[in-house]
Amino acid sequence: MRSLVLLCTILVLVPVSLASKKWHFKWEVGYIYWSPDCRENIMIGINGRFPGPTIRAKAGDTIKVELKNGLPTEGVVIHWHGIRQFGTPWADGTASISQCAINPEETFIYEFKVEKPGTYFYHGHYGMQRAAGLYGSLIVDVADGQKEPFDYDGELNLLLSDWYHQNSLLINGKGQHNCSLAAHLIPGSSTCRTKRGECEPVVLRVLPNKTYRLRIASTTSLSSLNLAIGHHKMMVVEADGNYVEPFSVNDMDIYSGESYSVLITTDQVPSSNYWLSVGVRGRLPQTQPALAILNYHPNSPSKLPASKPPVAPAWNDYAHSKSFSYKILARQGTPKPPTNPVRQIALLNTQNKINGYIKWSINNISLALPPTPYLGSMRYRLRNAFDDRKPPENFAREYDIMKPPINPSAIQGSNAYKLEFNSTVDVILQNANALSGNVSDIHPWHLHAHDFWVLGYGDGRFSKKDVTKFNLKNPPLRNTVVLFPYGWTAIRFVADNPGVWAFHCHIEPHLHMGMGVIFAEGVELVKKIPKEALACGMTGKMLMNNHLP
Amino acid sequence: MRSLVLLCTILVLVPVSLASKKWHFKWEVGYIYWSPDCRENIMIGINGRFPGPTIRAKAGDTIKVELKNGLPTEGVVIHWHGIRQFGTPWADGTASISQCAINPEETFIYEFKVEKPGTYFYHGHYGMQRAAGLYGSLIVDVADGQKEPFDYDGELNLLLSDWYHQNSLLINGKGQHNCSLAAHLIPGSSTCRTKRGECEPVVLRVLPNKTYRLRIASTTSLSSLNLAIGHHKMMVVEADGNYVEPFSVNDMDIYSGESYSVLITTDQVPSSNYWLSVGVRGRLPQTQPALAILNYHPNSPSKLPASKPPVAPAWNDYAHSKSFSYKILARQGTPKPPTNPVRQIALLNTQNKINGYIKWSINNISLALPPTPYLGSMRYRLRNAFDDRKPPENFAREYDIMKPPINPSAIQGSNAYKLEFNSTVDVILQNANALSGNVSDIHPWHLHAHDFWVLGYGDGRFSKKDVTKFNLKNPPLRNTVVLFPYGWTAIRFVADNPGVWAFHCHIEPHLHMGMGVIFAEGVELVKKIPKEALACGMTGKMLMNNHLP
Missing domain, CATH: 2.60.40.420 (Cupredoxins -  blue copper proteins)
Incomplete structure (x- = not known):
């Protein structure tokens, strides 16, 4: 419990040019006693408050958050949900993927551009820290001189x-x-x-x-x-x-x-x-x-x-x-999807049991995040930093999505899909029955650092001919899409953002039970990763031994 | 939640010589559901069980514990309570003092000699992880050919x-x-x-x-x-x-x-x-x-x-x-204390308020542990790694220990006392009234990596003439001693163990509210500290920039 004086938000306005600004925030994450529903409880807050401060900026601005971890024993990261992080993949705020968790008393600097106006938010992306209260709003207004395509007072x-x-x-x-x-x-x-x-x-x-x-x-x-x-x-x-x-x-x-x-x-x-x-x-x-x-x-x-x-x-x-x-369709003027995907990946979402624990799996592999973040281990081509076997592009033809799995066992893996840079990829999310009969859950899937086109939804098992029903005329661009019970959802995106990115069910316990995959694209184009993002696992050891560039 | 197969203790016996053995354990710390008092709750366990495994060795043996942190978001360390750690000060298992906390998924190797037979234990020394169940027994038998000075069946x-x-x-x-x-x-x-x-x-x-x-x-x-x-x-x-x-x-x-x-x-x-x-x-x-x-x-x-x-x-x-x-007095044959201490440090234990939070302070300074462990920052003489102002050797003559503090405010500090190597030091622990009237708590003080002689106890405020009552004939050697309400306790020890060591109230929340000091001695004699113990704070940054030897 530290000085409240230190906890006050310091907000410095640095005009970089007439057109764009740099916003500089100093935040400290810590435990707070709070009564969000009139019952006092311990939560994770920022600068002594819950929820975290609202960030408000204009398209083209730069956000710089000096994030100090004031949790006495836990690491922390913050993900800026919906922000593309072009050129700053280490600032995506995903532990084990884009960076090492920030240790207690340490500070990490997130600095990134907000390119597109819209309604966003940020949240913890480590353990169950989102459930513990680590989140806030991030709102991006249109750039000066620009106008929203609708009016309001x-x-x-x-x-x-x-x-x-x-x-x-x-x-x-x-x-x-x-x-x-x-x-x-x-x-x-x-x-x-x-x-x-x-x-x-x-x-x-x-x-x-x-x-x-x-x-x-x-x-x-x-x-x-x-x-x-x-x-x-x-x-x-x-x-x-x-x-x-x-x-x-x-x-x-x-x-x-x-x-x-x-x-x-x-x-x-x-x-x-x-x-x-x-x-x-x-x-x-x-x-x-x-x-x-x-x-x-x-x-x-x-x-x-x-x-x-x-x-x-x-x-x-x-x-x-x-x-x-x-009903959600793209407004006129929204970019249309490329028509020829080079790859289609089908991801079956199943509930499984591994060593007696309930897990969620994708094509029978339950995501287990490695101690060395993928971004560093892939950028520096480290061996054995994760299980780099190619995860399956599809699932068994005979799998009956309407019934509980006949064999509920699965394995754990790193689930890393390497995508050709700038290629167009379709992903079919396929829902199925959970472990109990007549249960199939909703799963909202979120892709980091990209928008994707939602090409369509369907009930039951996806079949090849469903491709003909894809909406290529006005599919909406999203970063999160729902997968309905016993149904499928098809999305398309261009792998145009050098980095390593999570694609996962946004229900926090589902992610931590394995419901996610990793997309890596153009990693060789990633510029110098800040050392602070690499100071753990094998990259940490290599830094200590001076073996990294 | 990982494979139970992995969690089994692997116990390899490596005979080093006829006289001493090396014990090699692989442990993983993790959350477990357990019902220690018939009510299921989440606890911290080792290899899936609570309490942790009992270590049993003989005097002169070496213990090697490969400790993997399987807590998803928390760091961890383990302190080997009562073990002297001669030559291995980085293995004392104190976060912010002897080493950096071990991050999730990382492994740290504790390797140390157990020199003296006796009844010991080990426990977490980070946050409130001891209260969460992270502990177990460590029993050292007499070396082969030796005999305890009493018989039992x-x-x-x-x-x-x-x-x-x-x-x-x-x-x-x-x-x-x-x-x-x-x-x-x-x-x-x-x-x-x-x-x-x-x-x-x-x-x-x-x-x-x-x-x-x-x-x-x-x-x-x-x-x-x-x-x-x-x-x-x-x-x-x-x-x-x-x-x-x-x-x-x-x-x-x-x-x-x-x-x-x-x-x-x-x-x-x-x-x-x-x-x-x-x-x-x-x-x-x-x-x-x-x-x-x-x-x-x-x-x-x-x-x-x-x-x-x-x-x-x-x-x-x-x-x-x-x-x-x-009644506790040394058995005949126990080493006697040197008669001439070169330094006497008096430590007044008070309850205080800092920014509205209740704290415990020593001579009005509440211990706040720095992000860079003292062992590394002192060994490599880093500046500004902690508040290195000399903490007070004594407390105000006029302080009335029988009453609540007149001015309850205190400051936070690093409380690091540098002791001349091999010098004999007396410490007088002085208890006092807490913040409320007519309340003075018991505080058991534990010194890491040393035994000390308990020279005496007294009621009320220690005075110079109490020195004449010290027991120099058969004072018991201990590593923990009680400080009674409104009383004092006097101890003596020789600062003969190169390293940086905590001396603190063993009531876990009292320590975390500031009730402790740090003794540093012969730090320049400390041999090469394993990098893993330095991979945080300023030593971590210097390692990454290759500025450390």
Whole structure:
């Protein structure tokens, strides 16, 4: 526990040119006592607070974060989710992949450009530190002189997450545990007593008859979410930092790792406030919905809405979820995918058992991250730093995705796919039945440092002829995409970013149970990796023995 | 969670000479689910088990432990408590002092000689990892051809510890939470239901009319303990690996960091079993005593003793505790202390507040460990690796130890005392009132890598004339000594071990709240420190830049 004085954010503005700025932040990660849902607990915070500070910059700006690890015994890294990291692959913030974990009391400097406007966020990418509270928002505005392709009068920001003692949903780090803000309207629920301001309900202050851009990102550790605002429609305009063809919905699904912008118009009865409600998708909810208040000026924010909070669709109404995902299409002007992929990799997602432990596997290999980060070991061609056997491009023709695995055993491996630089690659994500019968989970897959085109979704097992149904006309660009139960999802991307990058299920425990692969491309083009990113494992030993360039 | 096959202890016997052996162990530290007190919880174990394996060697043997850190996000080190580490100061296992913490997936090799027979143990020395279960026994027998100065027919080993959800005491890693093995004899307590063998009561199997050596060590995180065996007297013969003048007691106090051997004779009614009971000293017990069964052959071990378990003296009966400590005197033949110390350092133990946080301080400086371990930064004379201002040799004459501090504020510092090599040093530990009135805690102080002579104890404030009362005739050699509430304890040692060593309160949270100092001696004589011990902080950076020899 160190001086609060040291913990204050120091924010220095260094104008680099008229067009772009460099933002310099000093952060210290540490344990804090916090009451995100009115129950005090130990969390991981930044500069003494939860959630971490919001970074706001313009496209073309440079972000520099001097990150000091103030956790007494744990390492730490931070991943800048959705940022491409062109030329700075060591700043992607993935332990064992792009860098060595930052040891206690050590400082690592993340410095990278934010190239594309959009709604992003950052989070811990080591162990279960995201679940422990290590995250915050990262918002990139259009560059000076540029304009968004839609108009709005104001902006609101929602970072959605979940928090476990049993289970609470959080909006901007605030929630309610075992109680409801709308207790007077929900039979059997109890009123919340807020505490120290840390779990006061989120109030979204708006003026009547205006249009607002609501930025929404989900960094949940486990939950898939649905969001709705009583009596207000939402026009979806952005997904993962990419413009989409606007469409209007009453409620929307948000999977972990996704971000959206929606436009809402405050055209309802202005004497009332309205509920914004966030519920659970894909598994039986164990918690009350998270609620926030859309507060029409000049009503008091404590004036509770008269009508009940919107109720999320049934958790297992996948038709509803699919219908939402299928509506997401690229806005005109979005780059189109190349038409001829040179490689198609099919990745079967299965639940397995290894030595009695439940794991997730990809083509029967459960990802086990090596002690030496891939970026360094590949760049310097170290032998035996990881299991470099070529992982399978496909899975067995006879595998029945509708049933539990006949043989649930799997092996652990490094799952590193080497991609030809600048090549176009298709990936087919194939879902399957888990270990128990009649269970198949939702898996939102996130690709680091790339956007990909979502070419299509389907139910059941992917077959060759499904290629003909791919949407090559206006597929949306995303960095995260959902894989529905018993279904497939097809994506395409260009391997144009020198580095080593994770592609994995964004449900944190699924990743740590092996649900991911590694894509390596143009690693020989990577420039000098900072030593601090290499100071562990075999690269650490070679640095100590002066055997690295 | 990795292969259990990998986790098995590999034990290779390498005969180095007829006289001494080298023991080679491969250990992996990791999280395990365990039920030490019949309630399953997550703990830190070694090779999948709790407590860690018992090491057993002979004086003169070499121990080599290849320690792999299998904790996914935390660093780790292991301290070999009571081992002198002559010539291997980097193997003392103290993060920030003797070495860098071992990062996840990394392996560090501890290799050291065990020179003196005795009852020792090992434990984590980073963060609160001892409280999390990282410990085990280390027993050193006399060398071949040598003989202990007492006789016995058999041997039993008890490693005492504590475990917190609320609070349980453990014997050999087994205990009872919210229940008692002796429930039928204790009104209001409930019967224990044991689970999976992990919390089955400890059974000490003995034959009637024999003499047993009971080895007892306490690695408690917080609790001071008292141990008694129904109807059996105990003859104390060893303390911290040093023989003491035998004396007989009905019960004995054991502070965290201490070890003892006692001889018991199984001369009681052989048709009965007997309770061994461990209770709490120095603070109001929050838990039932820990019980084990002294099982006379051929009785069934499940035959519960007929009489009640021995009851520990009142927790605040310090006269009883002092009476026990004062009886511990060196056995004839023990080396005597040099008569002329060149330096006397007085260390006032106070509770303080720094930036609103409660801390413990020594002469008003609360120990804050630096990111670069002292051993490396001192050996290579790095600047600014720690706060190298000379810490005070004494405390204010006017400080009233009987009252809470008038000004409770303190500062943080590195508390490093440089001792002249081979010089004789006296340390006076001075206790005082804590922040609240009428509270003064027990503090067992442990010195790494040395034995010291306990010259005396006293009540109130130490004064110059107390020196005349020092026991120079037969002061016991120890590595841990208790500081009683409102009292002082005087020790003497020779700074003859090149290295940097911690001297600290062995109550784990007290150490981490600043209750310790560092002694550095003959650091220029330290031979080549393994790079793995230096791979962090400023030494890590210098290694990476090839600036170290």
